Amino acid sequence: MNVAGGSANAPLWGALCVVAASVLWGTTGTAATFAPSVSPLAIGAVAMGIGGLLQALYAVSAIAGQWPGLLDRWRLVFFGAAAVAVYPLAFYSSMRLSGVAVGTVVSIGSAPVAAALVERFADGKPLTRRWMAGALLGVTGAALLSFTSHGPEGSASAANPWLSLAGIGLGLVAGATYALYSWAAHRLIGGGVSSRAAMGAVFGLGGFLLMPVLALTGRPLLDSWTNFSVGAYMALVPMFAGYVLFGWGLARIRASTATGISLLETVVAAVLAVLVVGERLPLPGWLGAAVVILSLFILTPRQSGGRPLPPPAPARERLAEQQSGAQSHQ
Numbered sequence: 001m002n003v004a005g006g007s008a009n010a011p012l013w014g015a016l017c018v019v020a021a022s023v024l025w026g027t028t029g030t031a032a033t034f035a036p037s038v039s040p041l042a043i044g045a046v047a048m049g050i051g052g053l054l055q056a057l058y059a060v061s062a063i064a065g066q067w068p069g070l071l072d073r074w075r076l077v078f079f080g081a082a083a084v085a086v087y088p089l090a091f092y093s094s095m096r097l098s099g100v101a102v103g104t105v106v107s108i109g110s111a112p113v114a115a116a117l118v119e120r121f122a123d124g125k126p127l128t129r130r131w132m133a134g135a136l137l138g139v140t141g142a143a144l145l146s147f148t149s150h151g152p153e154g155s156a157s158a159a160n161p162w163l164s165l166a167g168i169g170l171g172l173v174a175g176a177t178y179a180l181y182s183w184a185a186h187r188l189i190g191g192g193v194s195s196r197a198a199m200g201a202v203f204g205l206g207g208f209l210l211m212p213v214l215a216l217t218g219r220p221l222l223d224s225w226t227n228f229s230v231g232a233y234m235a236l237v238p239m240f241a242g243y244v245l246f247g248w249g250l251a252r253i254r255a256s257t258a259t260g261i262s263l264l265e266t267v268v269a270a271v272l273a274v275l276v277v278g279e280r281l282p283l284p285g286w287l288g289a290a291v292v293i294l295s296l297f298i299l300t301p302r303q304s305g306g307r308p309l310p311p312p313a314p315a316r317e318r319l320a321e322q323q324s325g326a327q328s329h330q
Helices: 010-025 028-032 040-058 060-065 067-072 074-098 100-109 111-123 129-148 161-190 195-217 225-250 255-261 264-277 283-299 313-329
Strands: none
Touching: 010 225, 010 255, 010 264, 028 040, 028 074, 028 100, 028 225, 028 264, 040 060, 040 074, 040 195, 040 225, 060 067, 060 195, 067 074, 067 195, 074 100, 074 161, 074 195, 100 111, 100 129, 100 161, 100 264, 111 129, 111 161, 111 255, 129 255, 129 283, 161 195, 161 225, 161 255, 195 225, 225 255, 264 283
8 A cells, every 4th residue: 555654645545544444443342242251351451462462563673673763752652552551441341331332432432532632732733623623523423322322122231320321431531542542653653653663562562561461351262262253353353454554544644633533433333233232223323423424524634735745743853854964964
């Protein structure tokens, strides 16, 4: 895939990569329901833990080649890795307590707001009117999905509303950590680290941090081929392949834009929850899904009219230094 970061079409390709990743992520909640005897902590640990280690293995040459830059930014790498480790534990616990549709919608629906706040206060980036309009639409649609969807008859969330509230709280934690590791990876990429090395380092370390959780909770994954297959699918497809696509996207669009586009995951998760799991989604919920999809057209970056996009600020500074150094040798 030729999506050079300096081309006029780079933002569009970056957005499409995030869309593809979001579709893959949207299958995780439904896949987890096929292994009900496996705890959400084990599901999260095997999905993001093994998937993260595979990311590091995939990027080992890039990490080795850019090790000095990663070491200089070790605090940012560790911060992102810690968010990676917390995210799946909160996300899958949220879905187990409040249902696939609600857990996914709250987790992913709250991420764009969290990402925008992080960029505003950490990087001083202004919030554009276009982004605010798209994010408002997306979060409104996600809220409609959340408040009108219901777990299947006899589910824990249907019997005990307090469990659903606890799941919503964990979903907010998941949304915040999703925004934080997206921002950390995007900032590493903006600082001159390749997307492959940045994602490999952050997710590899995050996966390593999840290994003790997997060791303590993962035994049921070996109890049946179904459980094992669910764990393998989660690690290989949505987590490994999905985050490779997400890394390509983060190299070309802002973290707040990427988390906004990933609201598509909520639609995929809600539709699969209805069609496969047996959850109920009345007409307002389907309207919410349509609103989320509409928000994607607003959040997706437009082409820049044929003019190459400038690299991120740290990369521009480094390029200027290289050019001045080259001129001094002439």
